[in-house]
Amino acid sequence: xxxxxxxxxxxxxxxxxxxxxxxxxxxxxxxxxxxxxxxxxxxxxxxxxxxxxxxxxxxxxxxxxxxxxxxxxxxxxxxxxxxxxxxxxxxxxxxxxxxxxxxxxxxxxxxxxxxxxxxxxxxxxxxxxxxxxxxxxxxxxxxxxxxxxxxxxxxxxxxxxxxxxxxxxxxxxxxxxxxxxxxxxxxxxxxxxxxxxxxxxxxxxxxxxxxxxxxxxxxxxxxxxxxxxxxxxxxxxxxxxxxxxxxxxxxxxxxxxxxxxxxxxxxxxxxxxxxxxxxxxxxxxxxxxxxxxxxxxxxxxxxxxxxxxxxxxxxxxxxxxxxxxxxxxxxxxxxxxxxxxxxxxxxxxxxxxxxxxxxxxxxxxxxxxxxxxxxxxxxxxxxxxxxxxxxxxxxxxxxxxxxxxxxxxxxxxxxxxxxxxxxxxxxxxxxxxxxxxxxxxxxxxxxxxxxxxxxxxxxxxxxxxxxxxxxxxxxxxxxxxxxxxxxxxxxxxxxxxxxxxxxxxxxxxxxxxxxxxxxxxxxxxxxxxxxxxxxxxxxx
Amino acid sequence: xxxxxxxxxxxxxxxxxxxxxxxxxxxxxxxxxxxxxxxxxxxxxxxxxxxxxxxxxxxxxxxxxxxxxxxxxxxxxxxxxxxxxxxxxxxxxxxxxxxxxxxxxxxxxxxxxxxxxxxxxxxxxxxxxxxxxxxxxxxxxxxxxxxxxxxxxxxxxxxxxxxxxxxxxxxxxxxxxxxxxxxxxxxxxxxxxxxxxxxxxxxxxxxxxxxxxxxxxxxxxxxxxxxxxxxxxxxxxxxxxxxxxxxxxxxxxxxxxxxxxxxxxxxxxxxxxxxxxxxxxxxxxxxxxxxxxxxxxxxxxxxxxxxxxxxxxxxxxxxxxxxxxxxxxx
Numbered sequence: 001x002x003x004x005x006x007x008x009x010x011x012x013x014x015x016x017x018x019x020x021x022x023x024x025x026x027x028x029x030x031x032x033x034x035x036x037x038x039x040x041x042x043x044x045x046x047x048x049x050x051x052x053x054x055x056x057x058x059x060x061x062x063x064x065x066x067x068x069x070x071x072x073x074x075x076x077x078x079x080x081x082x083x084x085x086x087x088x089x090x091x092x093x094x095x096x097x098x099x100x101x102x103x104x105x106x107x108x109x110x111x112x113x114x115x116x117x118x119x120x121x122x123x124x125x126x127x128x129x130x131x132x133x134x135x136x137x138x139x140x141x142x143x144x145x146x147x148x149x150x151x152x153x154x155x156x157x158x159x160x161x162x163x164x165x166x167x168x169x170x171x172x173x174x175x176x177x178x179x180x181x182x183x184x185x186x187x188x189x190x191x192x193x194x195x196x197x198x199x200x201x202x203x204x205x206x207x208x209x210x211x212x213x214x215x216x217x218x219x220x221x222x223x224x225x226x227x228x229x230x231x232x233x234x235x236x237x238x239x240x241x242x243x244x245x246x247x248x249x250x251x252x253x254x255x256x257x258x259x260x261x262x263x264x265x266x267x268x269x270x271x272x273x274x275x276x277x278x279x280x281x282x283x284x285x286x287x288x289x290x291x292x293x294x295x296x297x298x299x300x301x302x303x304x305x306x307x308x309x310x311x312x313x314x315x316x317x318x319x320x321x322x323x324x325x326x327x328x329x330x331x332x333x334x335x336x337x338x339x340x341x342x343x344x345x346x347x348x349x350x351x352x353x354x355x356x357x358x359x360x361x362x363x364x365x366x367x368x369x370x371x372x373x374x375x376x377x378x379x380x381x382x383x384x385x386x387x388x389x390x391x392x393x394x395x396x397x398x399x400x401x402x403x404x405x406x407x408x409x410x411x412x413x414x415x416x417x418x419x420x421x422x423x424x425x426x427x428x429x430x431x432x433x434x435x436x437x438x439x440x441x442x443x444x445x446x447x448x449x450x451x452x453x454x455x456x457x458x459x460x461x462x463x464x465x466x467x468x469x470x471x472x473x474x475x476x477x478x479x480x481x482x483x484x485x486x487x488x489x490x491x492x493x494x495x496x497x498x499x500x501x502x503x504x505x506x507x508x509x510x511x512x513x514x515x516x517x518x519x520x521x522x523x524x525x526x527x528x529x530x531x532x533x534x535x536x537x538x539x540x
Numbered sequence: 541x542x543x544x545x546x547x548x549x550x551x552x553x554x555x556x557x558x559x560x561x562x563x564x565x566x567x568x569x570x571x572x573x574x575x576x577x578x579x580x581x582x583x584x585x586x587x588x589x590x591x592x593x594x595x596x597x598x599x600x601x602x603x604x605x606x607x608x609x610x611x612x613x614x615x616x617x618x619x620x621x622x623x624x625x626x627x628x629x630x631x632x633x634x635x636x637x638x639x640x641x642x643x644x645x646x647x648x649x650x651x652x653x654x655x656x657x658x659x660x661x662x663x664x665x666x667x668x669x670x671x672x673x674x675x676x677x678x679x680x681x682x683x684x685x686x687x688x689x690x691x692x693x694x695x696x697x698x699x700x701x702x703x704x705x706x707x708x709x710x711x712x713x714x715x716x717x718x719x720x721x722x723x724x725x726x727x728x729x730x731x732x733x734x735x736x737x738x739x740x741x742x743x744x745x746x747x748x749x750x751x752x753x754x755x756x757x758x759x760x761x762x763x764x765x766x767x768x769x770x771x772x773x774x775x776x777x778x779x780x781x782x783x784x785x786x787x788x789x790x791x792x793x794x795x796x797x798x799x800x801x802x803x804x805x806x807x808x809x810x811x812x813x814x815x816x817x818x819x820x821x822x823x824x825x826x827x828x829x830x831x832x833x834x835x836x837x838x839x840x841x842x843x844x845x846x847x848x849x850x851x852x853x854x855x856x857x858x859x860x861x862x863x864x865x866x867x868x869x870x
Contacts, residue, residue, distance in 0.1 A: 008654075017737075017738035022738065080596060081596070082598075083594075083823060084822075084823050085596075086592065090812070090818060091818030092815075093812045095665060095669070096665075097646050100649035111735065111739075114739065133810060141741070141743060142741040168604040169604055171642060172642050173818055173822050174636075174823075176824045179824075208852075216859060216860045216863065217865070220865060243860075243865055286853075299599075300844055303844050308849075315849055334829075334832055359611075361830075372611050372612060407605055408605035408607055408621075434606035434607060434621065435606075
């Protein structure tokens with residue numbers, strides 16, 4: 001891993017573009033700012049083309065002989081399949097409103113990180129090969145030939161976009177860089193140019209059912225480790241089941257919550273909540289991943305990985321599916337799953353067995369977000385909460401890109417947080433909700449070798465956290481995304497030391513008063529609970 | 541380079557009209573044939589473009605959601621920023637088309653030492669864009685005066701409103717001033733803001749210069765070098781009723797104006813100007829966010845290779861049994 005500059009040095013960036021035109025600046029692969037190429041075994045595992053040992057730093061990328069033909073044919077095919085692509089290629093007026101909305105542009109000053117130029121990387125090739133004016137006028141019309149250098153630029157910059165869709169909110173035509181990046185990555189995959197940090201989780205997920213490659217027995221073990229922890233803290237032994245036929249609900253969470261801190265505390269929160277309300281649910285080791293790195297590979301790969309959710313729900317005979325706190329997972333479920341792998345006519349319209357609430361907004365996909373589910377429980381007074389147990393926390397909430405801009409899940413998590421914590425503070429308005437800033441590591445870029453770029457891209461988010469830290473003493477960043485939970489600790493440590501990261505259901509778990517629990521002495525993290533009544537009694 | 545190229549292209553076009561309609565006196569060519577051809581190119585080109593877009597399927601429902609989703613009944617949804625119904629989506633597109641809703645969100649980022657980010661008020665692009673487009677629309681509608689007889693009441697009404705101010709004895713159209721101001725602003729920001737200048741292509745400058753040329757010749761004709769309005773109207777009526785006829789004595793300024801318009805409309809369908817149609821068809825704006833409630837159909841959805849549960853169990857059966865996990869085949 002390349003050494004990481006200090007925070008005050010990293011952002012000595014100039015947002016003024018250079019004198020040289022962007023087409024004449026070749027891409028440089030500098031350690032810390034690009035991601036390693038996909039290993040052959042990971043491409044072979046799912047039958048992706050051109051598996052080979054290669055490195056982006058090397059001159060020769062070992063492309064197939066007819067690689068240009070493959071990509072241009074791929075582009076032609078996709079122009080016929082996606083109206084979005086056609087409109088996004090034709091309609092941009094280059095007004096520049098998107099430029100400073102991208103966290104990677106803010107953090108690097110690299111003009112090719114302006115969403116408009118990121119798109120022009122593809123548009124220039126489109127003009128050259130698919131428009132008459134581009135064919136005739138070439139560079140004068142903003143067209144350029146697809147060369148190896150252009151392909152390398154694609155690799156660098158389309159894996160330097162987190163598909164967060166923030167620019168799309170500001171674009172007067174709704175041009176969506178995420179869509180352009182997704183399609184560009186599909187094209188790159190046609191000639192074997194994926195990054196390994198995406199290819200490996202995809203290969204794992206295909207075979208073992210989850211990104212981190214946890215095999216079924218280990219998955220059960222890891223969940224049961226959390227069960228033990230819960231017993232230590234509450235004296236209650238929760239009893240999750242696995243692959244159980246006939247359960248009412250199939251619960252699918254991102255595997256990150258099973259795998260590592262602080263996601264595991266979120267998992268404990270889920271387990272405690274389900275136990276307390278007596279939910280008839282099961283985990284699946286086969287569909288043990290909510291996330292879907294296929295989304296970062298191709299539409300086809302997204303579908304291939306997502307198929308397990310409905311297949312497993314059908315095999316187990318559940319009524320509906322409940323989904324955990326995960327960001328891009330919910331983009332897939334909200335905008336793709338039913339279309340790709342539905343109709344889920346073997347499931348029933350989701351109804352909360354505790355409150356009787358019908359989730360009419362999910363009546364076709366039959367999949368409910370846990371934050372919707374829990375908000376409904378709280379609203380109907382079905383669980384007892386003691387928010388003072390979170391009094392040591394001063395919480396702010398990060399809207400994860402996908403539930404924010406591909407779903408609009410804003411109020412539900414806030415409603416829960418306000419019921420389980422007493423100190424909640426919002427970050428500035430233009431950094432939350434629809435205008436939320438990305439963690440800087442989404443869309444498969446959360447690898448260690450990319451740390452410098454992640455710290456740059458995550459800076460705008462961290463800067464807003466710092467604002468509430470200084471103003472309100474915020475010490476906890478709550479979120480509803482497993483990638484967030486995996487990457488924010490490093491980002492906070494770098495930019496805003498003193499701020500921890502938690503899933504919303506960890507906070508729920510802390511506050512949840514369980515029937516028959518022993519007097520709690522610690523939080524789910526094993527830290528001592530705040531002493532009660534200290535402030536009210538004056539405590540001299 | 542792009543700027544100079546576009547500028548001299550427009551100067552070149554002016555010379556063409558000046559030489560052709562002025563010196564050579566090819567009035568029928570510049571007054572009838574070219575306008576008809578340009579209009580035909582515009583219609584055919586735009587139809588081709590829109591049909592091409594419309595024929596491409598919308599495989600997935602991917603609106604960009606900028607407001608609260610419709611979920612639980614007690615949570616207030618945001619029907620225009622995150623529509624859950626077709627009516628809401630229509631409203632959202634209408635807001636985009638009429639008021640440039642998304643552009644209104646614009647801010648300007650500034651990085652200070654520390655490092656610390658700040659966001660500043662920046663609605664000038666929104667204002668400039670809105671004034672330009674609305675002025676253009678009003679001016680277009682005002683021009684209906686030349687193509688109709690009798691002139692519809694709303695055109696006269698619009699003229700009265702637009703010409704509220706006086707310039708000497710005649711009405712001074714507000715939109716004339718606004719469009720020149722707005723286009724000049726749009727041009728200046730393209731040159732002055734380094735990032736915008738960096739991304740600008742000749743295709744971005746060309747329409748600005750052309751529109752400026754159209755506005756300038758129009759204004760010159762109206763306020764400074766009057767042309768024979770009756771003759772212009774005869775020509776326009778002839779074109780509109782397909783009985784083309786070129787009256788004598790229309791000044792060359794008019795032919796330059798008309799030629800610029802012809803170039804603009806025939807350029808329109810092959811350039812970024814198609815954003816006018818694109819905004820209506822943009823799937824991130826014109827679809828309701830309802831794909832969990834109603835299944836969206838992808839016409840090219842094809843079967844894919846998946847890793848079935850049976851294959852999975854086959855690989856892990858022993859480990860599953862050891863761990864006490866249920867299996868299908870013992």
